[in-house]
Amino acid sequence: MTAHPTELAKQQAPAAPETLVLAVDEMHCGACLRSVERAALRVPGVESARASLAAKRLAVTYDPKQAGEVDVIAALDRVGFSAAPIEAVQQDRGDARQKYLLRRVAVAGFAAMNIMLLSISVWSGEGGSMDPALVALFHWLSALIALPTVVYAGQPFFVSAFAALKGRRLNMDVPISLAIILATGMSLYQTMLNHEQVYFDAAVTLLFFLLVGRYLDETLRVRARGEAQNLLSLQSGIATVLDADGMQRKVAAHALRPGDRLLVGTGERVAADGVVREGKGQVDQSLITGETLPVGVKPGDQVYAGTLNLTQSLKIEVTAADKATLLAEIGRLMMAAEQGKARYRRLADRAAQIYAPAVHGLGLATFLGWLAFGAPWQTALTYAISVLIITCPCALALAVPAVQIAAASRLFKRGIMVKAPDGLERIAEVDMVVFDKTGTLTLGKPQLIDETAISDAELAAAASLAAASHHPYAKALVVAAERRLGAVQPASGIEETPGEGLKRKSGQGEERLGSAVWCGAGVEGSAGEESAGAEVWYRHGKDQPVRFRFADAIRPDAAETIAALKRQGYRIALLSGDRTGVVDETARATGIDDWHAELKPADKIAWLKARAKEGRKVLMAGDGLNDAPALAAAHASISPATAADISQRAADFVFQGAKLMPVVEAIKTGRRSRAMALQNFGVAAVYNAICVPLAMLGFVTPLIAAIVMSTSSILVTLNASRLAGEGRS
């Protein structure tokens, strides 16, 4: 990093640079990445800026004498990205653990390949055609590679097994560690005595497979955790405060205090909870309520942090800021709910609980049995150890991860992403499905309805005006026009009056698009306050005004999906924060009998908890920020890809597209993969039933051990890959 000469002159006594990590959630493409980095580098005092698109984070080093956190956040805000600081310690911990595992995967892979090379030579020379001195050399070479590898790459298992034993528990890592250590130790002993029982290849290959599984698991987990932290950046990073003397001042959102007066411009997110003091307009509250249609606000109305101001500048008096906002409260609810879920015990751990004592018992029985038959203790010990090696849970440890990776790739091809590694296990146990309304049963976007009442010419004229606006209704109008008439030509010379509408003067008089009042349409056609919000009027000169009505459309296959779930015996419910009338209508259209309206996030959790107490295992399907805690609290959860980012993070699965069927597909795949994992346990059991008696009788040689161990692993992996290929027709 070289600084500009004039910059250098400014830094008379350069202080130690400080590092700042920011969550920049709206960074989605290569162009965003560059503009974020460039904006940060342009701040005086910033020495380096490096953004990561995968993590949606920006790491900045800066000279604390010249620049501060606020300067960088403000610079990003100016180019249209809201950012929030992340505690760098947490970020490093996840990254470090991933690299720690990846380094060990690489080392174990290297060692496994080379030891196999030597072992295969020894096996093919078996029967005396190979010089015993050469065999000894190959064994020593294997030992030379295997010993440091086991010490280094085995650490994750040894550490975890030791911690489990210290807590008087057993986990899968206990038999793994024991088998690896014993196999290596005995092989070394046999090598020294120039004997045949050398198992270095089995030990190191096993280590490699297990590490790969562990790394994949950790990758999924780090990613999910990091994204949850990025929630913070949804809250606007920077706010404009109006001082008593009318001066404007930029302040970091977390430094706001109740009583401050904020100026929120059009298209900005509100930085704190507050009450509108001046201004009138519409805000997008979808982040908080899940309700996608804009809501009108006037002086005295409450607005929440994270909502988007759509039409006109508002002056707001802060009532709660930073950690006291509703948004922060939802984040806390979610974290609390997630901690409850962490208590879920995974299938593999439950298997280990039975498996570990059984294996250790058999080893002990072998040792005592051979002693009882008068064998010398060295022979008895060798056979006992070969029992432990042959039962080492390679197939067992692969059984679940192999299936989960196959299931995840199958779902991915169908537009469903698996977010939580154990989500597949949990969704298989579900017996009730609960839906949110807006954005889940419906598409969550306003769509033009009663289209037949509007002529092509009217639609085209209105859309060419609407193309100039970012209002959700204007966008919906353009979409409808494009679908019916093809590309829309944006008109020129348009004036926008925030909160009212658009107008344009042309040869044949004035064209207007906007509210009923704006177009002078009166209120004759509109039925009351509620539907008045969901319409736009168009008037050309003195012609009769034309009304465009909008509604949130139900997903095309919603009723079909609900029916399919009911046929399969799932109980269905609908939980919504929306008004009773609207929810009733949707419930009737989709065939749901059990529905509840006007629920707050905490109500949804309470409802889910009551079901859990009844012994029900609930799959929650939801999208809004208000659903996020409920998604985290349910036994398993799924979100559409259009959901608020935070909901996608809380969910175990995320599905794409306009259809609801993926919910059925996810449950089906979850159940299939559980069946498959159990089959794999079966394969491992059959393998053990054959091999353990052989090992107990002392018939196992290194060649047999290597062959049966890799055969069982390959069998388990092949069985799992059936899942990915299934039903491709």
Add this chain to the structure above:
Amino acid sequence: MTALAWLIPAALLLAGLGLVAFLWALRSGQFDDLEGAAYRALEDEPPDDEIT
């Protein structure tokens, strides 16, 4: 048999080189942002450390 005297060290050395190269790539941060790297390759402008 003398062939083994150099074949085995050669095999170990080559595989070892691969391992060292991978560990170096990991340490130098090439696996930090797998998505962003795809876009950085298409950048017309010089990398950060040449911008002042």
